[in-house]
Amino acid sequence: MADEKSNDLKTEFVKEHSIPTAVLGLDLFPDDKRALLACLDGGVYELDLESGKTTPLAKHDSYASSVTVLPNSNHAVSGGYDGRLIWHDLSARNATRTVPAHKFWSWQSRTSPDGKLVASVSGQYLCGGYKYEPASASEPPVKIFNAASGEVVHQFEHIPPVQALAFSPDSKLLAAGNLMGETRIWDLATGKQISQWTTPNFTGWGIIKGHYYTGGIYALMFTPDSQQIYAAGMGTTTDPAAGNGRQLWQRFAFTENPVRKVSETKDGESGAGLMEALAWHPSHEYFVMAGRLFQGKWNTAIFDAATGSLKHHFDAKLRVTHARFTNDGKRLILAGAVGQEKKKDGKWPNFGRVKIYSVA
Amino acid sequence: MFLKGLTASGAASILSWSGLFTPSAFAEQAKKDQKHCILLWLTGAPSQFETWDPKPGRPTGGPWKSMPTKIPGVHISELMPKTASIMDKLAVVRNMKTKQSEHFQGIDLLQRGAPPRPPFIRPTIGSVLAQQLGQLDSPIPNFVLFDPCPEGNEFKEFKAGNWAGWLGAEYGPVRVGGDYKIADVTRLPGVSDADLEAREALRSFFTKKYENERHSAAAKSQNAAFARVKGLMSCADLFDLEKLPAKDKEKYGPGVFGLNTLQARHLVENGAPFVMVSNGMPWDSHVFHNEIYQMLVPDLDKIIYHLVTDLEERGLLDKTLVVIMGEFGRTPWINAARGRDHYPDAWSLAMAGCGIKRGIVVGATDEDGVDCVDKSFNEMNLFATIFSALGIDPYAEYNLPNLPTFHRVENKSEPIKEILA
Numbered sequence: 044m045a046d047e048k049s050n051d052l053k054t055e056f057v058k059e060h061s062i063p064t065a066v067l068g069l070d071l072f073p074d075d076k077r078a079l080l081a082c083l084d085g086g087v088y089e090l091d092l093e094s095g096k097t098t099p100l101a102k103h104d105s106y107a108s109s110v111t112v113l114p115n116s117n118h119a120v121s122g123g124y125d126g127r128l129i130w131h132d133l134s135a136r137n138a139t140r141t142v143p144a145h146k147f148w149s150w151q152s153r154t155s156p157d158g159k160l161v162a163s164v165s166g167q168y169l170c171g172g173y174k175y176e177p178a179s180a181s182e183p184p185v186k187i188f189n190a191a192s193g194e195v196v197h198q199f200e201h202i203p204p205v206q207a208l209a210f211s212p213d214s215k216l217l218a219a220g221n222l223m224g225e226t227r228i229w230d231l232a233t234g235k236q237i238s239q240w241t242t243p244n245f246t247g248w249g250i251i252k253g254h255y256y257t258g259g260i261y262a263l264m265f266t267p268d269s270q271q272i273y274a275a276g277m278g279t280t281t282d283p284a285a286g287n288g289r290q291l292w293q294r295f296a297f298t299e300n301p302v303r304k305v306s307e308t309k310d311g312e313s314g315a316g317l318m319e320a321l322a323w324h325p326s327h328e329y330f331v332m333a334g335r336l337f338q339g340k341w342n343t344a345i346f347d348a349a350t351g352s353l354k355h356h357f358d359a360k361l362r363v364t365h366a367r368f369t370n371d372g373k374r375l376i377l378a379g380a381v382g383q384e385k386k387k388d389g390k391w392p393n394f395g396r397v398k399i400y401s402v403a
Numbered sequence: 404m405f406l407k408g409l410t411a412s413g414a415a416s417i418l419s420w421s422g423l424f425t426p427s428a429f430a431e432q433a434k435k436d437q438k439h440c441i442l443l444w445l446t447g448a449p450s451q452f453e454t455w456d457p458k459p460g461r462p463t464g465g466p467w468k469s470m471p472t473k474i475p476g477v478h479i480s481e482l483m484p485k486t487a488s489i490m491d492k493l494a495v496v497r498n499m500k501t502k503q504s505e506h507f508q509g510i511d512l513l514q515r516g517a518p519p520r521p522p523f524i525r526p527t528i529g530s531v532l533a534q535q536l537g538q539l540d541s542p543i544p545n546f547v548l549f550d551p552c553p554e555g556n557e558f559k560e561f562k563a564g565n566w567a568g569w570l571g572a573e574y575g576p577v578r579v580g581g582d583y584k585i586a587d588v589t590r591l592p593g594v595s596d597a598d599l600e601a602r603e604a605l606r607s608f609f610t611k612k613y614e615n616e617r618h619s620a621a622a623k624s625q626n627a628a629f630a631r632v633k634g635l636m637s638c639a640d641l642f643d644l645e646k647l648p649a650k651d652k653e654k655y656g657p658g659v660f661g662l663n664t665l666q667a668r669h670l671v672e673n674g675a676p677f678v679m680v681s682n683g684m685p686w687d688s689h690v691f692h693n694e695i696y697q698m699l700v701p702d703l704d705k706i707i708y709h710l711v712t713d714l715e716e717r718g719l720l721d722k723t724l725v726v727i728m729g730e731f732g733r734t735p736w737i738n739a740a741r742g743r744d745h746y747p748d749a750w751s752l753a754m755a756g757c758g759i760k761r762g763i764v765v766g767a768t769d770e771d772g773v774d775c776v777d778k779s780f781n782e783m784n785l786f787a788t789i790f791s792a793l794g795i796d797p798y799a800e801y802n803l804p805n806l807p808t809f810h811r812v813e814n815k816s817e818p819i820k821e822i823l824a
Binding site: 064104167173174204222253255257282317361362380382394 | 447558658683690694702
């Protein structure tokens with residue numbers, strides 16, 4: 044275990060589950076004993092966190108990118124690179140509805156905290172300019188559906204690819220961020236956009252190797268009062284093949300005009316690598332950011348919400364795509380993958396991972 | 404320094420030389436017989452899985468499906484629908500297997516067609532074709548390299564090296580594209596045509612005399628450079644993207660690789676024998692693989708479609724060999740960054756046009772794309788194919804004073820006969 048001690052927080056490795064294929068999305072059942080996984084083979088699985096046993100639910104025709112439990116129900120919704128959203132009955136373990144949401148991938152999908160809405164973001168990066176600026180969208184890349192009926196409630200315009208989204212804790216707002224570091228926020232009651240800004244710090248243009256854009260916003264998370272928002276990804280890099288940008292989050296006061304950057308990963312507290320996951324501790328005193336370690340000491344770090352300071356960090360030895368504290372706050376669940384190994388004895392070794400840490 | 408044996412394209416060069424004395428008839432014939440090659444050089448090494456050899460549904464397959472093509476039973480990546488619609492004009496090789504897995508060495512191998520043998524420097528494919536297909540009196544450079552990316556790590560290093568090898572500097576590339584403009588080809592104000600010609604005649608007389616008397620390679624290179632600049636001054640408009648039709652730029656653009664490919668087509672239409680188009684090393688997708696390929700492959704798809712279609716519509720496809728390749732392929736397995744790494748063991752390339760069968764796929768890989776099935780082809784097979792397709796003797800011997808014996812293709816390596824017309 045590679046834990047590094049901090050002054051008032053400690054994590055301890057508990058166990059690891061090996062999954063046949065990479066895990067791109069994870070959510071927890073309310074009892075904290077089981078998780079839902081969205082995987083690279085298109086499968087959506089139920090995982091018993093104690094035993095490691097996986098039970099398949101429905102399957103997407105391409106990568107399954109996200110899965111979230113619908114609050115106050117016995118259902119979950121997954122999104123996939125087949126552009127579809129699938130509603131799963133968690134008791135019967137079957138699909139109850141499939142909605143062709145997008146022509147291109149669902150990069151991320153989420154359910155609203157009140158359980159009434161499902162949102163998904165999409166959009167293909169296509170060449171739109173001499174320097175390979177993204178072309179405009181062929182269809183609205185942000186779509187919101189009625190969780191009960193599956194019908195479209197809102198469709199919002201954005202510049203593709205739109206890679207990350209988040210509902211506000213009060214379920215009144217939706218935020219979506221894209222490759223170019225642009226975040227837009229909409230009021231879900233009126234359908235009107237209430238904020239829009241761009242941060243240049245997550246997007247790289249390849250001076251070395253390739254003249255195109257990489258990076259962008261990979262995770263979004265509102266503050267508990269729904270007044271500010273965090274974005275995470277990787278700092279600017281000029282070498283898209285390296286993925287060597289800074290491990291970065293930024294916090295914005297989006298209700299101000301102009302939108303103000305409140306804080307960001309402090310200098311000297313980060314290494315390099317793409318960050319894909321953000322999650323609050325239930326106390327709201329801490330949050331976790333996790334992803335890939337290219338250079339430095341950690342790929343998983345816990346930050347003090349009040350000061351933005353790094354409180355605790357470690358290298359989980361995998362590329363983390365999703366991080367969650369359990370509902371009781373006592374455990375941290377990391378999902379992701381290690382590198383795929385060559386075939387052994389005619390079989391592809393497992394390369395998906397779910398790691399469980401105690402938090403004290 | 405010359406090659407033993409007379410080749411079809413060598414004859415074309417002689418016709419052109421003769422054309423100096425009887426301009427109209429011979430020059431016209433030379434132009435008619437001119438063969439060309441456009442190399443779309445996908446530096447960084449493109450993934451075969453997301454282009455020519457998809458494995459949908461396999462653990463190595465990636466997120467994209469395959470789609471049917473104009474060739475019954477043949478599927479390519481769904482990222483290439485336009486190319487799929489003209490697969491009856493292409494030849495795809497799915498069983499390339501080479502031995503270099505690092506960029507510089509891979510580029511060197513696939514640009515020169517044989518492993519290095521220091522201190523001797525084998526010329527690159529562009530230099531050989533410039534010598535073999537080039538017209539002695541052509542103002543258009545015989546080897547044009549479009550590459551707008553000033554950086555590029557290993558490719559930058561390669562570009563700084565010796566392209567023409569033992570053929571001599573006059574067969575090296577003229578490099579243009581993107582922010583690289585052709586410099587110093589504008590005549591100074593106040594210098595008349597007559598003044599320019601007189602100055603050049605005087606310069607040429609003395610430097611040629613020096614070259615001959617001193618056997619000076621430096622003087623020879625300088626003379627070649629002056630000749631090249633003189634030619635460029637007369638054809639600078641051919642390199643001006645702004646002078647090309649807007650509808651063509653819309654088809655190929657807006658990205659710089661497409662626009663440079665359009666310029667390559669335009670140069671070939673005007674007689675250029677060899678044009679290579681590259682764009683840094685964009686295909687090197689260790690990280691953000693899917694995030695990059697979602698854009699790069701559709702861009703390439705459009706470019707291949709328009710290039711092949713335009714050449715055919717202009718009656719140039721039968722005289723122009725189009726080669727689409729990189730220095731190797733990418734791994735079946737996905738790394739921890741969800742990218743694909745370097746993989747020379749089983750990769751793909753495509754060709755179309757001069758000397759190449761239409762609508763054929765050669766070779767295969769196993770269900771996961773790990774190994775070639777049955778047989779494979781290497782860089783020497785590929786170079787023998789390119790030379791054969793263009794009517795150039797692949798096995799001709801270089802007569803190099805005081806040097807070992809070299810051949811255009813060593814070991815009598817066979818061409819990929821299945822795709823030769």
